[in-house]
Amino acid sequence: MIKIAVIGCGSIARHRHLPEYEANKDVKIVAVCDIVQDRAEDLGSLFDAMAYTNYENMLKQEDFDAVSVCTPNYLHAPVSIAALEAGKHVLCEKPMATSTEEADNMIEAAKNNRRWLMIAHNQRFVPSHEKARQLIADGEIGKVYSFRTAFGHGGPEGWSADGADSWFFKKDEAFIGAMGDLGVHKTDLMRFILGEDFTSVGAFIETSAKDHSTVDDTAVCILRTASGTIGTLAASWSYVGGEDNSTVIYGEKAILRMEDDPVNNLVIQYNNGDTAKFELGGIQTNEKQTNSGVIDAFISSITADVEPPVPGEEGKKSLEVILGALEADETRRIVDLT
Template sequence: MSKIKVAVIGCGSISKYRHIPEYAANSNVELIAFCDIVAERSQHFADEYNAKAYTDYKELLEKEKPDAVSVCLPNALHAPVSIAAANAGAHVLVEKPMAATEEESLAMIEAAKANNVFLMVGHNQRLMPPHVKAKQILESGVLGRVLTFRSSFGHPGPEGWSVDGRNSWFFNKEDAVMGAMGDLGVHKADLVRYLLGDEVAEVSSFISTLDKGDTDVDDNALTIVRMRSGAIGTLVASWTYYKGEDNSTVLWCENGVMMIGTDPVDQVIVELRDGSVEKHSVGAIATNEAQTSSGVIDAFVDSILTGNEPSISGEEGMKSLKVILAAFESQATGRTVAL
């Protein structure tokens, strides 16, 4: 069949490091257009891939009629642009958090259904080899039930990652809606839902701006969750891990413990109560410093080619978003919030 014509809307770091190179590496894809409000950015990629450059996404959708789009914009724009793309008949891959509110995420899901296109959310944690391996081990039953857990995602903040540095939209509440929680916390909510095959039942959270100046978005959050199974654990999101990134998860189970991302060589370590230890070197978790293929683009393209609904669907993205929204509600009210 002919190649899937893809447009990338938003040409910042996530596009530069993940979406664009991964589309370019996929033989089923033709990159036809790029859009960014900074004309030089979209033009740069248009020149590189012999594509068209735009500063207005509506004009792009109308003129190019892409088969699929990646929405790599500030969080506040995820819903309106995704809905416009779906209404233009394009499959949509949107960065996380998929939206700013539950209502927006529902509208995105409805727009995709109404136009018979797929909506996928870029929750790449699920596809990283250590997490895939960990899920297999949990499903094998060797560890028994997960009783308690902790999962942490922290780095020094968007200053070093974003194309705009300290002037990035990440620090502007109108554009970002939420800070470290939307950037990192939603990944952790999605990851524990995926690993445990379970939903979050209750959330209690402390969310603060501790160290980033001149911003009213959160730079740290600690969230306690109770799963429907009864398992309890903590999710940490931080932009102030100034001595380096942490993206680790530890699960304490009936029959032992599993440590993910705690060791640079053996990304998954299982220690059982009988004293046996299993170590798995399965490939690293991608970091801002060390970009590895996220797997998200290939999964999205595969869904379009096969006609199979993406596993990280709009509904899945919404369930993970709702955990974060409940955490903000908990911080605002001082109460535990039931989902």
């Protein structure tokens, strides 16, 4: 039985991490922590766990094996490192850090303490995405020419525990807005599906939809891989008509459409006119909470003592694309990621 603690008792812990831990037969939730005492006590009571308001005290006083870090972005690195140095395995929410230096320190702490570090990039576990990756790897669509991927909704006001006053909108706590909340998921997804890293990025990033925000809320990036695949990535908190979490890949033999149809999670349009449609189970949304696969993968890596599917090194590579996009917007130049 893996004993689990969760640091940060906001919406991501309440609606995803804790319910998925509770559903896993190999897990016992023993502690939760949040600086807001009522929030910690509420979730502690709900999941029959000890409630703390200081994570350092919890690390010293509570006996557990692993921890989910569900704090504001600026705390991801220091909290994760403290947990790793205390001998705990760590599942950290995205983006894993606010700089490559922080990411490196997290990776180093995991290695030095012989503990697993996993980053919660759940898009890799979506069935349509997994199937698309396999189709590309098998040569089903031939050479990949280009892609477009988007992740947008109306913003975290309706999702975050603090509503419009959420840390998501504060630069000193979030560091980055829609690009860190949504865009980094898509950089990780495209690296996963294509099976290669991005070598250059260009970007236009704006704060135009949220008057109370000091971080970005709308961004469009242009990305290129070493093999010459090019595409666009959009991340936004300004999609007021509903969520878009779709990806389209244009290949030599076929087009792959993922989460672009309300019924069929994957549609393949072949160059001979044939079409294949697959209902594979929908993608997880804020409104529709399904099993993300992240928690189960994390627990499996601990019980089997094998590297998790999204280790710190992978999280860092996806973060670097976002950091490059910020630089590209600031300098109005294409940024080399190699």
